[in-house]
Amino acid sequence: MKYVLSFNLNGLPVDTLVKATDTLLDVLREKLNVVSPKRGCDNGDCGACTVLVNGEPVRACLTIGLTVAGKNVQTVEGLQQDGKLHPLQRAFHEHYAAQCGFCTPGMLIAAKALLDKNPKPTREQIVEGISGNLCRCGTYVEVVEAIQAVAAGKYKE
Amino acid sequence: MAEYVGQPVLRYDGIGHVTARTRYVDDIQLPGMLYIKVLTSPVHKGIIRHLDTSAAERMPGVAGVITAKDVPGKNAYGLIPDQPVFTPEHIRYKGERIAAVAAVDEDTAMEALEKIKLDIEEQEPVFDPFKAMEPGAPLVRPEGNVWEFNSGKTRKIRFGDVEKGFAEADVIVEGTYTTATNDHAPMEPQVSVAYIDETDRLAIYTVSQDLYFHLGMLTAIFNLPMNKIRYIGGTVGGGFGSKNDIHCDHVAGLMALKIRKPVKYRLTRREETAYTTKRGPWTFYFKDGVKKDGRIIARYVKTVHDTGGYAGMGPYVVDKNSILVAGPYAIPNVWVDGICVFTNKPPASSMRGFGIINGTAADQLQTARVAEAIGKDPWEVHFINAWREGDLGATQFKVEAAGLIEAMKRAAELAGIELPAHLKAMSSRGR
């Protein structure tokens, strides 16, 4: 039994056939080849699959795909506008906030979710904002600095 | 070159990471790719009496099943090649591979695994390395539970005369220290993609941290010359030593060779945590002969490393630990016995530091205990005993470019600790 799932992905409509138990992570990675959300644990622990659903950060691995029907899903593939890097992307790059890079997409989405709601967060709020995203390389300090730089307006157009 | 020296250089792969264009192995999808799941042992120790995969093979959606019989070359791998890809008979740890299924998706492969008939004669396992060394303990290995080094059942470091040192000491300080099992937990789980390429070579996308080392082992397993294997690596989502061992490439490669179709084999986080190689647990016993002024003049260390069901890099880890466990100190009399023991647990292997940091943890605790025993500040004991330029280590290597005293001074400064003047006056350049 397959269901048709229709939703908006990074501003464009998509339709795909899914099983009831397919997670949003399965849908994005395996069906649509949108691979920025990473499969790190399938358990909601690591945060590497964090995406935005209607602007809210969620774990793609904990979200049953069919529940996003009709909603807007944003991933790192949709961060760039007109070919230009998003300020967070530039800041992460220039602050060495990615080492192996596997946690980076989830970190970027968590950071975007935070700044969209709270453009001038305190350091503590930034730490809280990425508290669900693990980085085994230990780039937390650089990630926080990159987000602080964006919040301080250093990466405006 | 000059334009880079002293300048921050942005990562060449940084843009790839922040745009998610970096392609990790699990991001690769090939047309018609099948998914592998592996049947692992549900028991810690036993003998496979019967294995029947026919019902799984007949299941719709299943493309192939492989077992130990499908290994064309040597069914063994590792730095010390003692671990089978699929165990043909003996089970030495829970989670040991028995058979693999390739199917249209992982759900189907999981269902097929349930159709494999497996009859295991369960045996009594042993988990504690000290119990494993006792006479009459269940045998993890037919040759015995203690690894044979070229120096016998212990890795021996002998320097000076420890008994003489103990006789001359003012105080004897003893201590036993243990460290636990660790999992590497890289963000990217173990994964492999294999297919037969357009020139009939076996191509494998790997997360290996050690391509040529692994390629050598794979040629033996597949019974293929190196030029028939395209081993494609380079992008690793964290390894921390876990990807110094093969976890998926052998299974994926064997399956691709048998069914001639692209396959992906990836471990779930739970499979990886439960069944893959670990930093093995250690027990350290120290006995130091100490002078009242703080000089350690004799150090005896006995270490027991639990390497699990297979050698992995365990004996190598014991080698490295034995060389350095006595610490960065000019101790004239040193005796180290390093023992590597098999138990019914997942194999211990490489993880950041290969046993050295475990030894350092023990050595630092023991040295603090030495300081306590003679009523001195631990800094004092560290400074007095630290290697100076030209000192001899316990393996008789000459210390060159010594810098421990300078490093300790800087560490104290950063920690906001004011060292006494006589320690500040010390230098690695002389005693």
Place this chain on the structure above:
Amino acid sequence: MKDVLYFAPTELTEALKLLAQYGEKATILAGGTDLVPRINYYELKPEVLVYIGNLGLDYIEQSDGKLIIGAATPTAKIAASPLVAEKAAALAEAARLSASPAIRTAGTIGGNLANASPAADLATPLIALGATVVLVSAKGEREVAVEEFFKGPGETVLQPGELIKEVRVPIKKGKSVFLKLGRRKAMTLSVVNVAVYVEMEKGQRCVDARVALGAMAPVPLRCKKAEGVLQGCVLPMSALEGAEFLDKARIEKAAELAIAESSPIDDQRATAWYRRKAGKVLVARALAAAAGVAI
């Protein structure tokens, strides 16, 4: 694999009809944060998924002296609600400290209760505040006290065909406090958590006290013996008459009794020994903060 059916009804009556039709075969899906890992790891093989995120059960309202929270309200919304912060401080704090941002946006209050983890963060404040859950089925509606909702780890009084519709929290005059100890600050289950509610007459005499412990028993636990020794006690400097002084010693006595009522276990997060030690400290701190007593 057997085909799994999926339904996403938009009306409560429609959902209840589906639950009645499929009975034990139906698995209710809300935020999925507890349910989906079990599906991912084949621990749970659902036959019918009924998604309740489109039923309009996402609301926080004040009505008839009660705070009414829809079962599908995400934890993040509870943590951010000024109304909850004002009327049910312990619940707001528990929501704020639970999991991490991307879990809080998905996980719901109804799911946190229905999952029936002994460590469920939202359960203890609801017990301390005297909250009830409204359970609905095709047959009708019933209201159950949160403290009577749990039967064991993963087990509740919910019957097949029944759904949590909302949580009702009485708005009271006293002060509620929630404290949590985890292995780390965020993204962690409780090693132990404590919620208390204390009402002080004229700020001086305890007229109502409720104590709830999480991760200390097979279910989130109300500690009635501990509550009993606080009833009627007065602050040492009070002009009011009271049976006993509500002071450091009394609060420690209550904490001791609370721990004596509990039955913690050893697990990967902590030993029972540690849970008792830490739990006692947390109960005392929470009571002291709620009663305005220095300890």
